[in-house]
Amino acid sequence: VPIDLEYPLLRHLVIKQLFNTPDGSREIVDDPKECNRITLREPEVRARDDKVEILAKVRAELGIGFFGSCVDLFNWQGGVTFLGRPVSLPGAKSIQLEPQKSWLIAEDGSRIFSGRLWDAGNAKLMAFFGSFVLDLAPQLQTLGGLLHDVLPHRDAEQLQAIVDSLSLSDIRVDKESVKLFVNFEIEPVATQDTPEQPVAELSPEELQQLEAQWQMMDALLVGAVKHYAAATELQELRSKLLEILIDSRYRLRDVLTEPPSRNNDAVRSWFIDSWHSLSPVVRSIAQQHQGQEYLLWFSAVTAGDALYALNQLGATVDLEISTDGLRRLARMINAGKVDELLQYSEDVDPELQELLREDIDTAAPDEPDSSAFWLHFSLFSRAYAAAPGESINQWLPEKDTLKSYLPKVASLLEKTADKTLQQHQLARSHREIYEKLVLATAWQESCWRQFVVVDKRIAPLRSTSGDIGLMQVNERVWRGFYDLQKLRWDINYNSRAGAEILLDYMVKYAVKRGEHSQPGGISNLARASYSAYNGGPGQVARYRSAKVAAAHKKIDRLFWDKYQQVDAGKAMNVAACLGEELDGPSA
Template sequence: MVDRRLLVDLALLGHSGVMVMGHCRGPGAVSSRLHLELKPAIDAQGMAVVFRADGAELRRPDGSPGLLSRPSRILAESLVIPRLERTTIDVSGVLAAIDDLINEFKPGAGSAEMLLGQRVRLRQVTAQAEGLRTELAIRVRPPPTVAEVPEPALGAEELAEWQRVEDELDGFLTVLIARLASQVDNRDLQLDFLALLLETRQRIAEALLVDDPSEDPVRALFLEAWGGLKPLLTRLEPMDVADDRDLRLAGFIAAGDALAALDALGPEFGLEISRDGLRRLARLLLAGDAPLSFTPLPLVEDPALRRLFGLDPDGPTVGPTIGPAMPALQWWQRLLPLAHANPVSLAESLRGVVASPATLDEYLDLVARLLDAVYTEHMDNGSRIPADYRELFRPLVRATAWRESCWRHYIGPADEPRVIRSSVGAVGMMQIMGRVWRGVYDVQRLEAEIEYNIAAGIEILEHYLVDYAIRRGEHQHPGGIDNLVRATYAAYNGGPRHLSRHRRDDTPASLRAIDESFWNEFVQIREEGWPPVARCFSVAE
């Protein structure tokens, strides 16, 4: 491609002669070079790019102009140029495959008048530096005028089906992103894939709380996820692969782009995300490796997924000195001062305990000791935090637990304790969203075991500190090393895309208030070793 012209330079070797006793006899081979420009155009049906040769010129083998023998000209004009002009790029097969996919996402779209093959035509093809560029023209019918009426609330079965499809989307993205991330050696690209997975899971968790029949969150989630996935997929395209994965990747990108483009056309092509449609889309990329179903969602640890996050595939380490050592205490025993209760492990001493004014000092002391014990065990088992930043981590763990839950794992009456849970489903002392971190952690253990919840929170904090805040140089901005603390908590609180919110001008006031409160609590814990108790409990500090 030169100056947006598709130039072709071919070496020709021609033989001429006559048949003599069964053999071709002549002066021998004649070498030459054929120079021409292939001009792309659209065929009469509008379904293929064709080429027309222009400015054909025969030259000597060294490229210099000169008179060449008549046989060379005949070969070029009768054989070579016609073959070049028979080259086509036909999109009808691709459109047929996309029609099949659309029919899965938009039931009823397979009727003759809806087929892309009947409604799409190529137009205006041009040569670009990176290749050929063409446009697709699509005929779209205006939607019928329908009087707007309020949509009825979703019934129980409809809501359950809606959530099943959201689960299917979650499973689809998990399988897809984990597979792609596992096939690349570029750690930055891996982390970008994993960040997209966490962000999309968080959006799905939030969407599950919305019961608005006038909106289709699954469709919006799919399109939003595709908007984040597409740039990452294009970074995979230049990679060398040993099989046909590059072709499947190109087909997958084309299909996703087509779905997004068709949805943008309006109600006629509005998408309905279905389980079968997601499976068909997955098969474009994963071929025979695509699962038969993406649900039910696994809720236990997945060693392969943990390994992708740079975590111990066997799960967080919670030793016997922290975990259960004796049977759980009865609720009435927990009404006694904790200092006089039977000696049990730190975690067991807090199992089912609701903080109360009568035992608040003992309670907070036990929590502080448990946080330190789990922290120490984590650091002793091979932390990835560089030595220069380790002094930040202990107060960061304590401050995060305080900001998220006021060091509480249980709330409610003392005789009916329940695990603290946020409106979006974050649970326990470290307020971890099982929906977001499933596969990385055991969802049931996040609720049932305080020590496991803390260990998981510490791993997540280290992940955001090392793989995001430090890797992306947050400490190189004004604010220095303190930025690492602010950025790590912001990502912990809101997801990877919130990493730099503490220093952005467009951060909403509500998030700024959260970050400022966290920072003040972190500073106090770093300097005094103790949180601002009065913020959570009505007692004097």
């Protein structure tokens, strides 16, 4: 399991351990009898070849004793360089900088290796910086506790052997960090070589347990994203956390459409991969925090890396993400809020909503918008679209009402796109594409339906994977971001949610990644935005990729056909997909 000790972290730790004085300086020589004083301050840490280099500013006062008093000979200011080789101490739970070399640096940059100042300070300097020790035993102990929780099918002796084998190894100095690895030994679980037996169908109780497990996993991912987002003001990192969460939700949506199994392999891999994806972002955020607080973050990162490594070893490891394991991960994030971090709720979460809103708002348009006016795409007049008192909630698109129903839905979608554009920025040249994208997406997703008849009752249009209503906004993906009841029963709310998501994907992914520069031109923005809408942010280029499943190719092809019809002014062709089949989602 890799650990990266970035140099900003090492600097914080050096200051905390060696320069822990009110003014941040440290006297390494203070000898009243010899009348010598040498003070270090403002250390910096970086790599030099295969060693760690610590530089610090030096102030020296050298003198001689004369009848009980000191007579100053000279004062000196300059710098010092210390080179140390990081080594593992006995027990392999901590590392130390083994002194290799040091020198003084004069104000003109020249190196000093001799003289009275050198003689007075060199040995103390080497001992001072050589005393720096980074103890990672608490982090290894925390990791050992997690291994107890996620390897439940081993006896106490086997588990203790795994924990005892935890050690640091393979330490090396790179340009950006000191890299080391946490090693541990794990034996595969013995398996009996017997013919495979048919697996009995899961009981209702087992299905309920599996549901509770993935819900707790999803809740913990949400809690982690909110916790780390609150710890940084850098929008780039906050946006990346949001992207990881939403992408993980799309993966969860797909995993939950697979037949459930007792070992829950697909859900386990989804959670571990998602947790592992957080690691680089958490490292970047952690660098903004100092000293031991940073190391507290390290436990969660290292735990994620360890789970990922174990999962790669396959079924012989018999890895299980238990409730105890999830609680331990939650404690690594915030020991005081374990229950809150694991609480699954369908309520709207203001923190998630804020992350999404700021993500859209801070994605600036790719060209200046010098005018509020643009040529507005519309199938109908603005006056008709904005007519008061008109609601199509709980309308069903039956054959004898299509001529009234479809224009109202079209107007609703246009009005929704218009309002979304008023609230958020989008380059003027892309606005018409966006408006057509909203219409075509609703056509592709629902045939412009919010409701259908189920068992002689009006019910929200729902797919097997949990997509809801006019824009087929997935309940599992967007839990916490939007009000699920309103997504189901309010066509206006559903259309606004879908339009907002589409705008986020267009601005943040399609435009920023230059999809309009690919063959096909500016219309690619619609195609890329829909690919992301259907498959998650990571699928923004799916529409033009050769390595795509046939089912996804078909989805993107059908959307492109509908978009072209909307672009040609033929959005009312949506009536064709309503034909005889009015009871379920469109193909």
